[in-house]
Amino acid sequence: MNFILRKLGFYAVACWAAITLNFAIPRMLPGDPVDILLAKLSQRGGTVTAETRKAYAALLGGDTDDPLLTQYWTYLTNLLKGDLGVSISYFPAKVTDVISASMPWTVVLVGIATLIAAVIGVLLGAVAGWRPGSWLDSLVPATTLLAAVPYFWLSLVLVYVLSRMMGLFPSQGGYDVVLTPGWNADFISSAAYYGFLPALTIVLASLGGWILGMRNMMGSTLSEDYILTARAKGLPSRWILRNYAARNAVLPSVAGFAISLGFVVSGSVVTEQVFSYPGIGSRLLGAVTNNDYALMQGVFLYITLAVLGANLVVDLLYGLIDPRTRARA
Incomplete structure (x- = not known):
């Protein structure tokens, strides 16, 4: 119980620190979101007055001319209410609505691709x-080369070969636009068809890292005394592989997988841009381009909570899988 309480206390402090940085970093960027929104209004023929600026500032969660402490308190208060403000990039949509519309696309795409890459890579x-x-061991350096290949280059190669040349998969979009999004077979099959190339890009780019990490851990685990003892007892090789070597060697991969799941929320900005995929990565890029403080903070908040939650789960699982970590904590 003390182990769990210490972990919860540590991550509570880390969450507060992350929220504070989430508030501060966007405000270090040049530009004022209120002025950007007023400029857009002026370009469309609207009248900009002092009252208009005040109204827009209130709509976006507070005037950026206020002292930072006042803005920080307003931010924390709104955060507790679940109010993340209004997005400039998709005005007048709320940040929560923009994120909720994009998040499922990214979570499904990157989550499934990460799971497939991790399982295949570890095995x-x-x-x-x-x-x-063995021949498989000799292929490991070739697979690790894919990890060094930029996402956008690998994406463009797959688009050219599998979409342009062979015509097997669409090159852009998340689903057939003639369909109405919903939980039906036609839409789900269309989304899976359109998401195959982006998912393949993520799997190929990350597979080598999983293989190399598990291979190296297996190499160090096989030199341990308990493996030599198990072999000396004449235990079957499959039994030793499954219950002794792989079980202990997989622990770092379990931690890496959980952390990777935390970053699933952030998506793959480059991959989504290449394929025009309607995920959270595209929304984040648009928010940075337009100095959209509210949307940036909202996306970063989701990413922060996901990563911290994944790390917390890893720490608690480690305590169950390896009791030695509870003694050291």
Whole structure:
């Protein structure tokens, strides 16, 4: 119980620090979101007055001319109410509405791709580490090269080969525009069809890292005394691989997977831009481009909570999987 309370206290402080940075960093950027919105209004022929500026400032969660402490208190108060403000980029939509419309696309795409890459990578890495010098082990350097390839380059190659040349998959979009989004077979199959290339990009780019990490951990685990003892007892190789070597070697991969799931919320900005995918990455890029404080803070907040939650789950799981961590904590 003390172990859990210490972890919860640590992550509560980390959450407060992250929220504070989330408030401060966008305000260090040049430009004023209220002035940007008023400029857009003026371009459309609207009349800009002092009352208009005050109204827009209140609409966006407070005047940026106020002292930082006042803005910070207003931000925390609105945050507790679940009010993340109004987005400039998608005005007059609320930030929560913009994020809720984009988040499922990113979570499904990046989440499934990360899960597939992690499972395949860990399995192949375990086999490669168990049999050093095999043909699979010799392919590990080739797979790690994919991790060094920029996302956008790999995305463009897949689009050119599988979409332009072979015509197997669409190159852009998240679903067939003639369909109405909903939980029906036609829409789900269309979304899966359109999301195949972006998912394949993420899997290929991250697969090598999972394989290499698991292979290296297997190599160090096989030199442990308990593995030598298990072999000396004449236990079957599959039993040793599954219950001794892989079980201990997979612990860092479990931590890496949970942390990767935390970053699933942030999506892949480059991949979504190449494929014009309607995910949170595209929304984040638009928010940064337009100095949209409210949307930036909202997206960063979701990312922060997801990463902290994933790390908390990892720490608690480690305490269950490896009791030694509870003693050291």
